Amino acid sequence: TSILHILKNWLRLLEDKFYVYQFYKVPQFNHNMQENQLYRKISTYLNSLPCVEDSDFTNLFSGSKSNDINLVLNANQKIVDNFLGARISWINEKDEKTGVRSFVLKIRRNNKRQILRTYLQHIHSKFDEIEQRRKEVRLFVIVNDESNRNGNGKRRWISVPFTHPATFDTVVMEQDLKNKVKVDLETFLKSKQHYNRIGRIWKRNYLLHGPSGTGKSTFIAAMANFLSYDVYNIDLSKVSDDSDLKLLLLQSTNKSLIVIEDLDSYLRNNSTALSFSTILNFMDGIFSCYGDERVMIFTMNSKDQIDPAVLRPGRIDHHIHFPLCDFNAFKSLANSHLGLKDHKLFPQVEESFQTGSVLSPAEISEIMISNRSSPSRALKLVISTHQSNSKLVPSRTSDKIEMIQNNIEADLAPKHPLRLSKSKSVRPVEESGESDKYPQGLIKSKSVRPMVESGESGAFGKESVNDLRKFYGLIRIKSRKKSLDFDTSEK
Numbered sequence: 011t012s013i014l015h016i017l018k019n020w021l022r023l024l025e026d027k028f029y030v031y032q033f034y035k036v037p038q039f040n041h042n043m044q045e046n047q048l049y050r051k052i053s054t055y056l057n058s059l060p061c062v063e064d065s066d067f068t069n070l071f072s073g074s075k076s077n078d079i080n081l082v083l084n085a086n087q088k089i090v091d092n093f094l095g096a097r098i099s100w101i102n103e104k105d106e107k108t109g110v111r112s113f114v115l116k117i118r119r120n121n122k123r124q125i126l127r128t129y130l131q132h133i134h135s136k137f138d139e140i141e142q143r144r145k146e147v148r149l150f151v152i153v154n155d156e157s158n159r160n161g162n163g164k165r166r167w168i169s170v171p172f173t174h175p176a177t178f179d180t181v182v183m184e185q186d187l188k189n190k191v192k193v194d195l196e197t198f199l200k201s202k203q204h205y206n207r208i209g210r211i212w213k214r215n216y217l218l219h220g221p222s223g224t225g226k227s228t229f230i231a232a233m234a235n236f237l238s239y240d241v242y243n244i245d246l247s248k249v250s251d252d253s254d255l256k257l258l259l260l261q262s263t264n265k266s267l268i269v270i271e272d273l274d275s276y277l278r279n280n281s282t283a284l285s286f287s288t289i290l291n292f293m294d295g296i297f298s299c300y301g302d303e304r305v306m307i308f309t310m311n312s313k314d315q316i317d318p319a320v321l322r323p324g325r326i327d328h329h330i331h332f333p334l335c336d337f338n339a340f341k342s343l344a345n346s347h348l349g350l351k352d353h354k355l356f357p358q359v360e361e362s363f364q365t366g367s368v369l370s371p372a373e374i375s376e377i378m379i380s381n382r383s384s385p386s387r388a389l390k391l392v393i394s395t396h397q398s399n400s401k402l403v404p405s406r407t408s409d410k411i412e413m414i415q416n417n418i419e420a421d422l423a424p425k426h427p428l429r430l431s432k433s434k435s436v437r438p439v440e441e442s443g444e445s446d447k448y449p450q451g452l453i454k455s456k457s458v459r460p461m462v463e464s465g466e467s468g469a470f471g472k473e474s475v476n477d478l479r480k481f482y483g484l485i486r487i488k489s490r491k492k493s494l495d496f497d498t499s500e501k
């Protein structure tokens with residue numbers, strides 16, 4: 011490697027003899043000792059180049075995030091950048107006497123005319139891009155404007171730092187689709203001139219649709235983190251009229267994600283004071299033409315019965331479907347949540363998925379989080395849920411979780427006849443009103459939980475209590491869903 015490096019340097023020196031070069035110096039300070047902004051931009055740009063790693067001497071600094079390490083060029087180091095096929099060298103000069111630094115650009119004379127101007131513009135836009143990524147992302151939500159005493163219910167934004175950890179790497183979805191969205195967003199970021207030329211507002215609209223718990227909101231967070239855009243979450247039920255919406259949009263900034271969750275429910279239930287045409291105009295970006303560079307995201311559980319006008323190209327540029335969990339998604343979740351690349355139960359899990367997906371990634375993710383100490387148990391729970399007749403699987407998450415729990419209790423039932431009879435007497439089937447929805451076995455023991463959780467183990471014997479404790483994870487999910495029936499002291 012060293013020999014190759016030396017040879018390359020020699021070759022370069024030899025090559026240099028055959029060309030005439032022009033030099034440009036960018037000092038750190040101007041004559042009044044004010045910082046030269048161009049120096050700062052060039053420094054940021056050069057330190058972001060991968061070739062910094064190849065320079066002979068580089069400084070390492072910790073970055074803003076705990077695991078980040080930033081590479082910074084040391085004084086008097088040379089790096090070479092390639093731009094439109096031309097080689098441009100930079101030296102980070104430091105005056106030994108004064109300690110003043112400057113960057114010196116070296117470019118072939120014949121390249122200068124063709125590319126220098128474009129190259130400097132390129133540095134400017136790269137710097138903007140890097141700064142944008144470094145910026146703290148904020149989440150804006152709508153509140154009533156208290157200061158507006160006679161303000162007939164006007165709203166305003168308040169913001170908090172947006173700290174959602176989701177990224178495109180953590181969201182489980184088809185890799186091709188994920189890449190497509192990334193490329194689409196990257197192209198969008200670079201397309202200001204294109205949008206101007208064709209006379210369109212520089213915006214892109216996405217529709218994320220699919221059942222509850224399939225990752226739509228998580229995906230929005232990943233997009234915000236990818237773009238480093240602020241998120242403006244518009245709750246349409248809080249917007250009092252058309253002018254209110256316009257005002258709110260006027261107060262939002264460029265480079266932002268405008269999010270409307272559950273648009274279908276607003277449209278179906280008419281639960282907003284806005285007219286249909288206002289919503290369409292808003293989606294067209296007519297109200298947001300005061301700003302630029304917006305990505306609008308709408309989510310829906312289903313596109314059924316939605317007026318096609320809402321979904322037409324231009325209003326929605328990109329439709330992304332979020333399906334229930336299939337086996338591939340399950341494997342990704344098992345890998346990220348349980349650290350499982352493979353498991354002896356995987357073939358069985360795969361088979362259980364063949365009856366059709368009934369669980370959302372959110373539900374599978376909950377099972378895995380609650381049972382992360384025992385991956386086999388988590389996998390068994392997924393299998394047992396799928397094995398129940400998929401037609402009997404309810405659609406509401408809380409009902410599904412309950413059904414999973416009941417399955418486990420049913421599994422335990424033959425071993426603990428006493429428990430069964432006890433539970434039956436405590437909570438009769440008719441009480442639940444669900445007797446025609448699930449088979450008898452699935453609802454029989456709902457009320458066992460309070461007794462076990464409150465520590466009344468005497469009624470069941472140690473073994474059964476231990477068995478139920480094994481599934482404590484699930485009991486926790488359920489009790490969380492039911493917003494805690496019992497107080498903690500009882501627990």
Ligand SMILES: Nc1ncnc2c1ncn2[C@@H]1O[C@H](COP(=O)(O)OP(=O)(O)OP(=O)(O)O)[C@@H](O)[C@H]1O
Pocket residue numbers: 180181182183220221222223224225226227228229311332371372373375
């Ligand atoms: N595709 C996915 N990849 C990774 N995690 C997921 C995925 N889908 C759901 N989850 C997990 O499930 C939880 C709920 O997901 P999320 O809120 O994004 O669902 P949603 O589609 O927005 O649901 P809703 O329609 O009810 O708002 C999240 O905490 C997330 O961690």
Ligand SMILES: [Mg+2]
Pocket residue numbers: 226227228271309
């Ligand atoms: Mg959501």
